[in-house]
Amino acid sequence: MLLIMQATKDQQASLTQIKKRSDFLKIQSKGRKWVSHGLIVQTAPNEDDIKRIGYTVSKRVDKSAVKRNRIKRRLRAVAADVLPTGAMNGQDYILVGRPASATRSYETLCEDLRWCLRKMGLEAKTP
RNA sequence: UCAGAAGAUUGGACGGCCGCUUGCGCUCUAUAUUUAUAUGGGGUGUGAGAGGAAAGUCCGGGCUUCAUGGAAAGACGGUGCCGGGCAACCCCCGGGCGGCGCGAGUCGAUGGACAGUGCAACAGAAAGUAUACCGCCGAUGGCUGUUUCUCUCGAGAAAGCAGCACAGGUAAGGAUGAAAGGGUGCGGUAAGAGCGCACCGCGUCUUUGGUAACAAAGAUGGCACGGUAAACCCCGCCGGAAGCAAGACCAAAUAGGAACCGCAUAUGGGCAUUUUCCGGCUCGUGGUUCGGGUUGGUCGCUAGAGCAGCUCAGUAAUGAGCCGCGCAGAUGAAUGGUCGUCGCUUCUUCGGAAGUACAAAACCCGGCUUAUAGAUUUUCUGAUAUU
């Protein structure tokens, strides 16, 4: 158990964040999208052999800044648990929040993300 | 006990696992060299890490830039009872006046309507220098008739009565309306009327109390002076504009341009907005076409009109003094994710179940406004019961 945690932490270092608005727009227009109850995943391949990740929670999801921040933090926790071991390298991932992201239980939210990745054929085989 | 009024405080607690930002210490590593420091990247230990409204962005300041200092007037915008507080304020405290409430209290953009202009639909006789109309009266004058008297029997004169509504008097009444040019009562009159009187209201003057707003008392006038300024406006006071994505620095890259035309060439032009005056700075300027650039980092960035306690002054807002504290600084944006136990509230079939507010810093302060589950607490008012 402890070894797995250690590996996870090393993998998380390879996750870099998408920060520029132009990158978000490029991925949204050229990439692929899969929708689940808890969240939406948008992906596009990149040149380097790393995983990049971004989060989008717009004002349309919820008016309250408190609830939007909570959704964003939950997505960040889910991504930190699932993506390092469960997704392929060389891809950009954007997680888009939905109203249900705040109320859905943590386990089902993780399952939603894995289901989206599996449907798009980007699931990495866990060793 | 019930029903209220005005404040004040607080805004769940503990633990396991996994994380984030940042200050400091230790340590590893890369680069630069003045071989011990600087900068960058990691590891580890330890400390700190959302609010009463952080919100709305409605006011007032600090700070920064606009090269730029002062004075006057105008425009535009804001503000408006009096006194005090504050760095300042559309803020706060106390008081006056008016509305509401049995009361504790509460609400009020609360200067000026003899500086001027405007507005009041519909209804109503009339909506503002009141009186045209209906109505009432017709005392007085006029006309007509009648009675009495005189008489030259034609008529005349005087007084009384009746009528007409011609001159005129009047504003009590006239269904309205938010508002009708003082109100109620008595007298008075031809009918009436502040025409007279009493009380109330209003204006003016004086005195007293109060720093003042204003209040009270007395005298006097005889009603003259209606409403609306969150209509224009007048008067007093205040205000240059834009905002930390302000702005400063570093690195990289690019450019320090070209052509044509017009004006001006220093007694001139420009320097934010309307004009003028004084002072200061700067030197070519305007248009069209072609060409080039529009990234990253650091600082600004948190010690400030700061917070807590005590004493003194003050009705209070607040001020003064003493003592203590060190308290977020992110930038696709940290301050958490998840699991468990316990509080609190409601429901309960007594096993439990559901809920646990509003709302998250973004340069920083002082206010205002709006949202807010619940909990604790102080003072006061009214009603009922008991003593």
Place this chain on the structure above:
RNA sequence: UGGGGUAUAGCCAAGCGGUAAGGCACCGGGUUUUGAUCUCGGUAUCCCUGGUUCGAAUCCAGGUACCCCAG
């Protein structure tokens, strides 16, 4: 983050203190054998809550929703 704007019937909208115009759509009646056309009528919490005023869609204050601009 800062700056600015709009809200009137299902839709497009006029109105600037005194009865909420108009068009399209919808509903009902008439005309027609029936339908279209035509014709008559109906349909409004003036975004919400207070205030000023005799009276507010309009003036003032606070709030809500939506939209635009700078970068």
